[in-house]
Amino acid sequence: MNMRISKVLVIIAVGIFLLGIPYFVTSPYVMHIIIFSGIYIIFALSYDIVVGYLGMLSLGHPAFYGVGGYTSVLLVMKLDVPYVIALPIAGILALIVALIVGFPALRLSYHSFAIVTLAFTLIMRAVWINWVSLTNGPMGIPGVPRPTIDIPFLGAIHIETLTDYYYFILILVIITCLFIYFMIHSRVGRALLSIRENEVLAETLGVNAFKYRMIAFAIGAFFAGLAGSFTAHYITFMGPEFTDFYYITMLLIMVILGGSGTIHGVIIGAIAFTFIPEYLRITPEFRDVIYGIVLLITIIFMPEGIGGKINEIIYKRRVKTG
Amino acid sequence: METFFQLLVNGIAFGAIYAMVAVGLTIVFGILEVVNFAQGEFYMLAAYVTFLVYLVQIPYPLAIAIAVGTMVVIGLVVERFAIRPLIGRAWQLPILSTLGISIIMQNGAIVIWTPNPRTIIIDIANLNIDIFGVVIVFQKLMIVFFALALFIGLHYFIQKTKTGKAMRAVSQNKEACRIIGIDVPRISSITFALGAGLSGFGGALVAPVMAIHPVMGIFLVLKCFAAVIMGGFGNIKGTICSAFILAIVESFAVAYVSLQYKDVFAFLVMIIILLFRPAGIFGKKVGI
């Protein structure tokens, strides 16, 4: 009982803190990084569905981010679709693309899957760069409109200031976290874990591994698409650079260092690796070298990540206290 | 007609380079079951070492030897500290670790040598040989020659020597290797170093005919992945054939279809083949 009350109190405190951020953060730059942390939390959590819960090394995630971005930008700019509709369509299209890619790719061996998804990213990038009439190619699409959300009877909400964007991304982050939390505690989540731990055994228990892999891969793509769409309408620019391979390195560090397969770990990883690179006052050339070293050290000495370590500590304490 | 043969010659020359790097990838996969993302970086580093050594007036053939030797040593170090501790744990870890190594090496190269390209200018290497309008420079002829010699040597090494046989054995059954007294970690180290050396040899050979820059390996290694998958993971002959096929397809596709989609052709060929033959055209052999 006591535990429960304190838990509720903590949640309320965190809630107030999160809602209050725009009121005590005065620097627009810090607000900007906080908003980006939100984007990367969604992006990294969606990646973790594939890497952490499914246990497949996908290198195709930036492509879904790009699919999401291009979809909503083109819908809004070329077809005047309202953003409230364009945003979910961005996610759904990313999901459909994931199903198309996953259908052959998820039948391959682990290693082939990694390389085929990498190839997919590069192919998508080539399409965006070269299909100039649709995407404006490498010139990108400048002047992407800021989102307007029409609510019946209440009028339109224009997302314009950093504060508006902050609350918008906060809502998306909460939706993503809740969705993933309930997913992993559902049948689907249990099936995924059983496949990750022992595929053969899972199959003999009647779990259709391929089906669940498709589900997880597609859900991951859906949220990546949402993140991509939000980013494009926040930066007000969309271009093929959104799918740089650089994002894979960053995602891997967020997920692996944070602790793949743990929601809180990945959130910590995403926030830390949005803030740290911005604040490191080192020559930018060194930054990527440091990324690489951090990744390497984490893998060798702490493959369960920070989140995993925290879990371990909590587990040990629980065991000790009975 | 001239164009046709010129394209074929171009394809073969690049096929030889792809094949050298891809063979390294495939044997490492066959034995350690690790996709080595840093393979392209060995190629890049070897080119830089060749450049640095050549800069202090060491003759080019000796520079090649030094570059390859350096890559072998780096390969041994990488295997010992970044791969071996991860063997037997989750399968993604060694791959991620090579990805980390790749990021470090590539950006380290930028830090040390800046993104500016470097070149080595050797007159004989750039000597044009013109056969009825089809041109090839001396160095590319050398690349093809050395690649073929290397593949024959590698075949002999793997089929006939004790270490080569042990490598085959490890790729087929590690358990059986342990019970007949083969030191599996040692063979893994040798294999990884051999892979690094092959890639390094490729890098040292292209140094006089290419610009040397920190991202030169990345573009190449992606094609090599495609060759390895097409050839059937761990299948050396399949990988070599696929590397040449991809390079030739690419050569013609660029000229007759489009340069913009150059990097896509290899992957499309790979994906189409995987759709029909998930284990590659040549099928996955047991072992290398």
Next chain:
Amino acid sequence: MDDVILEIRDYVTGYNEIDIIRGVSIQIKGHEIACVIGPNGAGKSTLFKGIFGLLKARNGSNHFDGSDITNLSPDEILKRGLSYVPQGRCNFPAMTVRENLEMGAFIRNDDKVESDIGEVMEKFPVLREKENELAGNLSGGEQQILEMGRALLLHPKLIMLDEPSLGLAPKATELVFEKINDINADGTTILIVEQNAKRALSISHHAIVLELGKKRFEGTGEEIMYNEQVKRLYLGG
């Protein structure tokens, strides 16, 4: 009978944090055929892996032919004359029969390997017949014989065979046991684990019954075969 060739004292080993072998002491004499039987999960295979150095000892010691082999590496143990043929097919399927035999002599550096391979083929004519075929294409019994032949290339003083008849047809099983007898007749000590307990006991001079990582019974093959308790518990009446 001869002197003790393999002595296991209070041996404890296992995987992860679980002890599988929980204090076992066994003495095997030279030139005999000894067998270890017991129900599933008794730790028979684990015991062999431990003796061969594939698992770390947690307590106790193993002595072989006068020297301490506890926690030595497999190749050191092989050099002292103890070979091991594990359970299931454990060969190089994409190598020929001859190459597989050559691999058996991997740690040898002398020039008599060729003639020794000839001798092994003499002993097991089926291997000569299929010399250039890939091991993966051989039948189960042939593969088992190949693995036994491969073990002989180091002229071991003792061979440990883990479930040699696993998955074999009755006829092949017969052949394998025949060859085991032949090898023993040449003076090699044999230590065998078998699920086909009756057949194993019938050729054994010495038998040990393991249960849950501990020794339950010990005696001659015959004694164990006719021991009422063992019969009821493990031999299915």
Next chain:
Amino acid sequence: MRKQLTVMTILFLFVSFSSFVFAADPIRIGYIGPLTGSVGLLGNEAMKGATLAAEQINAAGGLLGRQIKVYAADDKCNPAESVSATRKIITRDRVVATIGHVCSSATLAGMPINKQQKIPHVVETSTNPMITARAGKGGNKWLFRPNLPDDINAMVFAKMIVEIGGPKSSYLMVNDDWGRGVATSFKKVMEEHGGKVLSVDYYDEGETNFMSVLTKIKGLKPTSLFVSARTGSGVVIMKQFAELGMKMPVFNQGDMVNEQFVKLVGKDVAEGLIGSESWYPGIDRPMNKKFEQDYIARWGYDPIEPSAYGYVGVQLIAEAIRISKKATPAAIRDGLEKMDMDTISGHVKFDEHNQAWTWVVIAKITDGKVKVVKEVQVDRPAGYWEKWEKKLKK
């Protein structure tokens, strides 16, 4: 429970970081550009030019009695990074003006932040016409560009390609906003002057195999080859061009006509390359000669185009401060509007779209040295902005 606490702690930590107050003693100017990646070379060169300009101004006593300090931020040639870098340098380094960006996509993404934060920006390397079409009148009043857009370069240079290189040309362009922009505008002008473009091919930055595409071009037998490439790819293209025994004249838009390039590919291969820019080394004016000497003295090697642009960028900001006699962002903006100054890359005076109409310099590699062939002062073509404004509306 612990996880929320950890998150909170981390957030607090960073929030408190941001409230550090920096002493605002020197005048802070920001350079935003690619410092890493495939075009990192250009950004670093521009930064060196900017640093040199600041050092010279400081050595001469500074501005309004204060020193100048240049801060750098990496946009990685990536729009999202460009937004972060712009916000960072404005908020954290508290700069009063920014210069920079090489990649047009990074400029286009960073521009709105400058407008929102009311910090003037001088973009000196990006050449996409869209940038100034969106600046000044009816658009972003905080952005100024002293160098010429692609299509203007084309008016001079493309005509010359037809004149010197003959009527048939093949294009080999880098597949990015700049390469594509150059291709479109050059093709149009060449065709207007009776030239014919036999083929246009785009390659991705980092490409190492041009053999096939060059073989194809060789087979088409054009009278000239037009390449828009930066140094790295340029080296490979020219090496393979020579390898195939190709002989036609090569025209370049980009970074191939300089002495670093000659060193990289060898004298014989580079001989005869012709390029156009707003600046080349060897322009026969005292100001330019002094810049080249100073640059070599400071950094130990020859400047390339972005070095000069970075140098000019800082000089323009300094001049704007001198004009307004105040170092606030708004004052600098006003100063830039009133700008009327001679620089090493031409005379800078901004029009209603904040675009300066400087000159186009044509240079040729002769005996391994860059020789300026001619300088052409460009006047704004009639109806130029009307055309872009129309495009923008679409």
